[in-house]
Amino acid sequence: MIRHLxxxxxxxxxxxxxxxxxxxxxxxxxxxxxxxxxPALRGRTVVNxxxxxxxRTRISFEAAAKRLSADVINFSAKGSSVSKGESLKDTAxxxxxxxxxxxxxxxxxxxxxxxxxxxxxxSVVNAGDGTHEHPTQALLDAYTMRSRxxxxxxxxxAIVGDVLHSRVARSNVLLLTTLGAQVTLxxxxxxxPLDVAAALSEKTQVSYDLDAVVxxxxxxxxxxxxxxxxxxxxxxxxxxxxxxxxLDVARLRKMPEHAIVMHPGPMNRGMExxxxxxxxxxxxxxxxxxxxxxxxxxxxxxxxxxx
Amino acid sequence: MxxxxxxVSILGAAPADLFIxxxxxxxxxxxxxxxxxxxxxxxxxxxxxxxxxxxxxxxEDAETVETGSRAAALGGYTxxxxxxxxxxxxxxxxxxxxxxxxxxxxxxxxxxxxxxxTVGLAGKQMAELGAMASSAANVRIFSDDGFCxxxxxxxxxxxxxxxxxxxxxxxxxxxxxxxxxxxMHEGEVSTRLGLTxxxxxxxxxxxxxxxxxxxxxxxxxxxxxxxTAGSVEVLRQAxxxxxxxxxxVTPHHLLLTDELAAGYDPVFKxxxxxxxxxxxxxxxxxxxDGVIDVVATDHAPHAVQDKECEWAYARPGMLGLETALPxxxxxxxxxxxxxxxxxxxxxARIAGLDGHGGDLTKAGTPANLTLVxxxxxxxxxxxxxxxxxxxxPYAGTTLPGRIVATFLRGxxxxxxxxxxx
Numbered sequence: 267m268i269r270h271l272x273x274x275x276x277x278x279x280x281x282x283x284x285x286x287x288x289x290x291x292x293x294x295x296x297x298x299x300x301x302x303x304x305p306a307l308r309g310r311t312v313v314n315x316x317x318x319x320x321x322r323t324r325i326s327f328e329a330a331a332k333r334l335s336a337d338v339i340n341f342s343a344k345g346s347s348v349s350k351g352e353s354l355k356d357t358a359x360x361x362x363x364x365x366x367x368x369x370x371x372x373x374x375x376x377x378x379x380x381x382x383x384x385x386x387x388x389s390v391v392n393a394g395d396g397t398h399e400h401p402t403q404a405l406l407d408a409y410t411m412r413s414r415x416x417x418x419x420x421x422x423x424a425i426v427g428d429v430l431h432s433r434v435a436r437s438n439v440l441l442l443t444t445l446g447a448q449v450t451l452x453x454x455x456x457x458x459p460l461d462v463a464a465a466l467s468e469k470t471q472v473s474y475d476l477d478a479v480v481x482x483x484x485x486x487x488x489x490x491x492x493x494x495x496x497x498x499x500x501x502x503x504x505x506x507x508x509x510x511x512x513l514d515v516a517r518l519r520k521m522p523e524h525a526i527v528m529h530p531g532p533m534n535r536g537m538e539x540x541x542x543x544x545x546x547x548x549x550x551x552x553x554x555x556x557x558x559x560x561x562x563x564x565x566x567x568x569x570x571x572x573x
Numbered sequence: 574m575x576x577x578x579x580x581v582s583i584l585g586a587a588p589a590d591l592f593i594x595x596x597x598x599x600x601x602x603x604x605x606x607x608x609x610x611x612x613x614x615x616x617x618x619x620x621x622x623x624x625x626x627x628x629x630x631x632x633e634d635a636e637t638v639e640t641g642s643r644a645a646a647l648g649g650y651t652x653x654x655x656x657x658x659x660x661x662x663x664x665x666x667x668x669x670x671x672x673x674x675x676x677x678x679x680x681x682x683x684x685x686x687x688x689x690x691t692v693g694l695a696g697k698q699m700a701e702l703g704a705m706a707s708s709a710a711n712v713r714i715f716s717d718d719g720f721c722x723x724x725x726x727x728x729x730x731x732x733x734x735x736x737x738x739x740x741x742x743x744x745x746x747x748x749x750x751x752x753x754x755x756x757m758h759e760g761e762v763s764t765r766l767g768l769t770x771x772x773x774x775x776x777x778x779x780x781x782x783x784x785x786x787x788x789x790x791x792x793x794x795x796x797x798x799x800x801t802a803g804s805v806e807v808l809r810q811a812x813x814x815x816x817x818x819x820x821x822v823t824p825h826h827l828l829l830t831d832e833l834a835a836g837y838d839p840v841f842k843x844x845x846x847x848x849x850x851x852x853x854x855x856x857x858x859x860x861x862d863g864v865i866d867v868v869a870t871d872h873a874p875h876a877v878q879d880k881e882c883e884w885a886y887a888r889p890g891m892l893g894l895e896t897a898l899p900x901x902x903x904x905x906x907x908x909x910x911x912x913x914x915x916x917x918x919x920x921a922r923i924a925g926l927d928g929h930g931g932d933l934t935k936a937g938t939p940a941n942l943t944l945v946x947x948x949x950x951x952x953x954x955x956x957x958x959x960x961x962x963x964x965x966p967y968a969g970t971t972l973p974g975r976i977v978a979t980f981l982r983g984x985x986x987x988x989x990x991x992x993x994x
Contacts, residue, residue: 355881375883376756376767377837396885398767436767465764 267568270390272379274401274440282445286409288564289557296333296560306567307336310367315357315382316393317343317373322531322555323393327370327402330562339366354378358385367570371395389569397431403530404437406561408445410554411485414526419446424479426452426511427489427538428500430459434530435489436466443467450483452476453511456500457491476511480520487528488513488538504537514540518548526550574984575603581611581944583933584909591616591933593940596983600936609988611944614977617913619651619941620898621920621929623714623743624797624821624869626890627653627684629675630668631660636874636961638675638684641894644872644959646681646986648894649943649976652921652929653682653872657689658719664689664700666708673710681986681994685924688712690731690742694720699731706738713925716743718797719844721779723749728783732792741819741923743795744783746804747845751775756885758831758846766834768884771846773801780804784811784818795923796820798871800845802855809864819923821869822856824900825891829853829966839880839887840966843873846889857904860915867920870897874962892965895958898945899972907947928982940983949975959992 267284268276277285296302312331316324324340331338341361354373361369368389371379376396383390394400412418423442429435429451442449443466450471451458463470473479480486491511493504501507508514513527518540521527527539527549535541544551578591592599592606622645628636638655645653655672657663663672669686676684688705692698694717705712715735722728722744731742752775757763759770780796784807787794799805799820811818825843830850833841841847859865873890880887901912913930921930931938953970955963979987986993 353878353882373883375885377884380837381883396767397769433767436765459764460759460770461761462764465761 267571269569270379270383271401271565271569272383272390272392273399274404274437274444276401277441277444279444282405282408282441285405285561285564285568286412288568289405289409289560292563292567293560302333303335304333305335307331307334307570310336310570311339311365312336312368312370312566313339313341313361313366315341315361315369315371317378318394320372320394323372326555326558327393327562329559331566333559334563334567336566354381355385358382362386368566391565391569394433396433398433399437400433401437401441402558402562402565403434404441405565406554406558407438407487407528407530408441409557409561410528410550411526413557414550415484415524418442421447421484422450422482423447423485423487424450424452424483425487425489426476426513428457428491428495429453429462429489430457432489438487439466439470443469450479452479454501457495476517477520480517481522483521484525485528486513486521486525490530490532490534491538493534493537508537512538512540513543515542518543518546521548528554530554575606576980576985577602577606577608578611578616578944579608581614581616583616584913585615585907588612593980593983597940598933598936598938609978613948614944614946615909616933617649617909617943617945618917618930618933619943619979619981620649620916621924621926622650622653622870622872622894623867623920623924624718625653625655625872625894626658626874627655627672628874629659630671632876634961635876638672639679640959640961641872641874642676642679642681642684643992644894646979646981646992647959647976648896649898649945649979650682650894651941651943651979651981652685652924652926653894654685654687654714654924656718657687657716658694662689662693663687664692664694666701666704666710669705669710669712670708681992682981683926683929685926686710686712687714687716687743690715690717690722691727696720696723696727699727699734702731702735702740703738706740713738713740714743714795715740716745716797718743718745721745721747721749725782725786729786729790732787732794733790736792739925741793741795743797744779745797746776746779746783748775748778751778757834757842758848760831760849762831762834766837768834773803773848776801776845777803777807781807784808784816787818788814788816793817798823798826798845798869799856799865800826800848800852802852805855805859805864808859812864819866820864821867822860822865823871824868824893824897825966826856827853827860827868827904828900833966834884837884839882839884840891840964842884842887842889843891844889861911866915867923868897868901868916869920870894874960875964876962880964890964892958892960892962895960896953896965896967896972898976899974902947902974903972940980942980943976944978946975946977947973951975
């Protein structure tokens with residue numbers, strides 16, 4: 267197993283499958299039990315180093331580490347020495363001195379986990395870095411798809427929205443194509459990054475027409491689109507964006523009957539996704555959150571060499 | 574001090590003896606001259622850098638005029654043009670004279686200050702270009718380097734205004750709206766790394782505009798650190814039309830590519846950013862063809878804390894003075910005529926530095942020259958560099974060619990590969 271999870275590209279198909287299988291075991295070991303705790307990482311220290319507010323991701327990692335009996339230290343950029351201007355390197359050396367076995371990092375700068383991995387001995391887990399990647403989100407998305415659809419190989423997945431700024435999209439493209447899915451990126455041309463297929467996976471397709479893609483998709487994954495993007499001329503208005511690229515009830519009806527709707531959250535209801543769609547039985551949004559804990563348990567367990 | 578360089582090869586020619594006396598090349602033996610065994614060494618006119626950041630005043634923790642001068646001499650340079658983005662900015666006669674005086678005191682290379690085009694590099698109001706030109710520093714190159722003179726009207730006026738004293742505007746070609754938040758070359762690698770792209774068109778659009786402006790007002794334009802294949806084509810067309818434009822390329826843009834950003838180590842972060850292999854090939858060809866006139870280092874020292882951090886927070890720039898000639902040698906081989914022209918003769922002409930880039934075969938030429946041993950390779954050790962900073966992208970790289978000695982107006986600044994002071 268690899269030592270760090272900085273990018274979904276760190277995972278080959280065997281490693282990725284092992285994580286998903288292990289997540290399944292974690293879910294069955296802890297699910298439905300009153301005591302949701304396993305002793306696997308007793309005595310190990312996991313630091314959550316969060317330079318951005320992200321309650322849902324931090325709580326998910328914290329729950330995962332605690333269910334494995336690890337000691338968890340939450341190190342938030344707010345109200346810490348970080349806000350006094352301490353460098354990432356000095357923070358890393360501090361964590362190193364405290365004996366962190368794993369550091370889970372969320373950071374606004376792309377590549378911060380790569381830098382951190384040079385300065386600590388423990389495992390580094392990328393919990394979202396800038397507009398780069400969010401590999402555990404991709405793993406939990408893949409886990410959710412596999413649970414619902416029974417397979418990933420050959421699965422047709424549409425990822426819709428602000429791909430340019432989305433770390434979720436980058437990680438999903440890398441992981442899903444590694445696992446044999448067919449990914450189509452959909453959005454206005456302004457929000458599809460340059461040379462995306464060459465950059466991530468030659469198997470990736472690009473479309474600017476959501477209506478054309480929806481009927482042939484097994485999974486439609488909607489990305490969060492910040493309405494501020496319209497200030498920067500990526501699209502003219504939230505209304506136009508929503509009409510052209512939002513998943514509304516009419517588009518939901520055009521999806522195959524078995525197809526599911528995903529969203530990494532937090533959602534802009536009425537913008538990229540209609541409330542009726544978000545709350546429909548086809549939506550896996552709440553399931554994704556629950557699966558997140560199992561997947562992160564599997565990642566921490568495997569990276570820290572748990573047996 | 575008089576020197577006899579015994580068995581030296583001037584620009585690769587057959588070995589001969591070269592005399593240096595009273596600051597100039599002499600054709601007669603001189604009594605009591607110090608003899609230097611120059612067997613196997615190649616003499617080049619002292620290198621001239623039209624684009625150096627010496628950081629003083631303001632960031633003496635990164636570099637000073639003295640440490641930068643020493644790095645320059647060790648790199649074979651006898652003159653460097655110091656960029657204006659100091660703190661305070663070199664936008665007045667007072668600051669350019671201070672830099673000029675510090676250079677004289679260091680006494681290792683001629684330090685020729687560049688003046689800012691606009692007050693505080695802010696791109697709003699023209700600085701007192703005439704006062705800087707008339708000062709003791711005798712400024713002829715003006716540049717807001719680090720920032721583009723983006724306002725087309727201001728750029729036009731600056732190009733026109735400096736005609737009065739044969740000045741030249743050196744443009745940092747970067748359309749600011751197209752590069753907001755930019756971190757690296759926009760392309761496949763920036764997409765993969767999730768770093769905001771710096772599109773090639775942001776450079777090409779400004780160069781295209783500026784050559785048209787220079788043509789319209791009949792002025793000289795110099796383009797700093799050209800980095801893209803598209804820019805080369807714009808320059809090629811402009812030169813063919815007779816526009817008075819010159820251009821520089823850095824050693825790193827002749828060698829390195831954007832793939833180096835993959836590990837997010839900011840030692841590879843530079844502005845303009847490292848481009849693609851296709852751009853590198855086009856820049857090499859352009860330098861051979863003369864579409865690009867000179868190699869300029871854009872030597873940009875940075876303190877450790879400004880590089881040992883997240884990519885997006887790091888300052889752009891890399892060291893260049895001590896590795897420029899070896900990089901050019903490694904790219905072009907021992908084409909000494911090409912090297913002498915692009916690294917000494919042409920830059921001296923652009924900067925108006927009489928006395929540099931002279932013909933070493935002629936008696937009376939000011940003795941500004943450097944001796945290179947092309948047979949020696951060396952491994953770049955950041956800690957072994959004379960610059961106060963360590964941000965070289967070549968750490969651990971083996972490079973050909975070692976500077977053995979450098980002479981400034983007949984006085985040795987480097988002997989046996991070591992600075993004399």
